[in-house]
Structures are given as structure tokens and as C-alpha cells.
Amino acid sequence: MKDFLRDTAGFAMKIRCITVKSKGNRIMNSQEFLDILKSTGGYITNSHIIATSGKHIDSYMNKDAIYPHTKAISAVCRAMAEPFAKDGIEAVVGPALGGIVLSQWVAHHLSEMTGKDVLAIYTEKTADKDQILTRGYDKLVAGKRILVVEDILTTGGSVIKVVNTVKKVGAEIVGVSVMINRNPAVVTSELVGAPLTALASLTLPAWDEADCPMCKQGMEINVSVGKGRDYLAQKAAQSKAS
Numbered sequence: 001m002k003d004f005l006r007d008t009a010g011f012a013m014k015i016r017c018i019t020v021k022s023k024g025n026r027i028m029n030s031q032e033f034l035d036i037l038k039s040t041g042g043y044i045t046n047s048h049i050i051a052t053s054g055k056h057i058d059s060y061m062n063k064d065a066i067y068p069h070t071k072a073i074s075a076v077c078r079a080m081a082e083p084f085a086k087d088g089i090e091a092v093v094g095p096a097l098g099g100i101v102l103s104q105w106v107a108h109h110l111s112e113m114t115g116k117d118v119l120a121i122y123t124e125k126t127a128d129k130d131q132i133l134t135r136g137y138d139k140l141v142a143g144k145r146i147l148v149v150e151d152i153l154t155t156g157g158s159v160i161k162v163v164n165t166v167k168k169v170g171a172e173i174v175g176v177s178v179m180i181n182r183n184p185a186v187v188t189s190e191l192v193g194a195p196l197t198a199l200a201s202l203t204l205p206a207w208d209e210a211d212c213p214m215c216k217q218g219m220e221i222n223v224s225v226g227k228g229r230d231y232l233a234q235k236a237a238q239s240k241a242s
């Protein structure tokens, strides 16, 4: 267990590092995972980004960026599968859309590790935002030992719905394996209702404009991600009006 600390104008970002082990060989620690994410553009740091909430942030997670890169996603999913290799998992279930890719790769690696046919299943969002098993998948899940997977946990909402849906059809949740837990103080095993494992647990700082250290430094706004473009257009309109 190792801590990475980075200070930004007195604010600290803390990343808890875990190391996944397999027969004594290290598979991937949190920093290696975040480096893979960075290499795909899925994790931007040392930037000046406007979040959807309007807050100013220096780091940004873009989970969609990693999915097109099969080598990266395969390596990440192998690390997500590894802690559950000896738990007799029979099916992996994740919420669409990310969960479609994750369940496929994690189940593939568990199948390779165990020599058994581990199934990959996804749930779908309903109009009232529940996660349900359709396409007859409830019959494939019923009575089985299940691993639930997800990319990024912020409130844990989707994962809790998947856990409840899977339990309802009479399956046993063995664990929940995620890439990133953004809110480790709140989103715990207790909250999701099953043992929870994350490749990285980190809380990213966010500031109001008035307190933003990047604004104080005069750092350029990132217009490639987040709401930077809208923010700058608004600023321009305001200065024209005044």
C-alpha cells in the first residue's frame, strides 16, 4: 500500500494504491493503472477544466476514452478479474454501456484463468433509471455466483441497482470490481451490498471560480474536454456587454 500525494495550492489529491497479486507476481498497481488510463486520454491531469457542475478542476476522468483501446482495456479487465480468480465466479454482470465491454473482457480473463466458461452479461437502463436484465439474461444469471463490474463509481447508484436486480433473480453476488472509486469515503462494500474492489480509489479536488488556483495562475482553460468552450464564450459575451 503506497500513497501518492500531489499538492495544488494547498489542496491535496490522494490516490490509494493497491497491488493486485497473482501467485506472487504483481499484475498492476493503481499508479500503473492510472498511467494506462492517461495513455489513452482517459485521465487528464495538470489542466484547467470546467466541469459540468461549473466547478473548476485540474484533473478529469474520461472513461469513454479507454474503451476503443482493446489492449489497454484487456489489461485493465485482467487486473479487475484477478482478485476473484479463485472465487468460483460463473457470470460477470455490468451496467450498459460500459458494462457491456467490461463484462466481456473480465469474463474472458476469468474463463482463461479458471478454464471454465464464465458468462458475460449486461443490464440495461429503464426509463425510470433502474438496471434490469433483459433478453432472457435473467435465466442465465439465476442461481449463479456473480461478479459485478463497473468503470467509475461516483455515487454507486448504478452498481447498487445491478446488485439488487441480480439478487432478485436468485443469484449470489460474490463481489464488485471497479476501475475507479471516486468517492471511497462514501461508496463502500457496505453501501453497494457486496465486497468492493477498485483498481484505484481517488478523490479529485474541485474549486469555485473565485477560489480556483489555476485561475489565479492565469492558466489557459482546456476547451477539449468539459465545458471550457461554453465558459469562454460566456466570459467573452460578459466582457462585451460591460
Ligand SMILES: [Zn+2]
Pocket (backbone or CB within 6 Å): 048, 056, 209, 212, 213, 214, 215, 216
Ligand atoms: Zn479556474
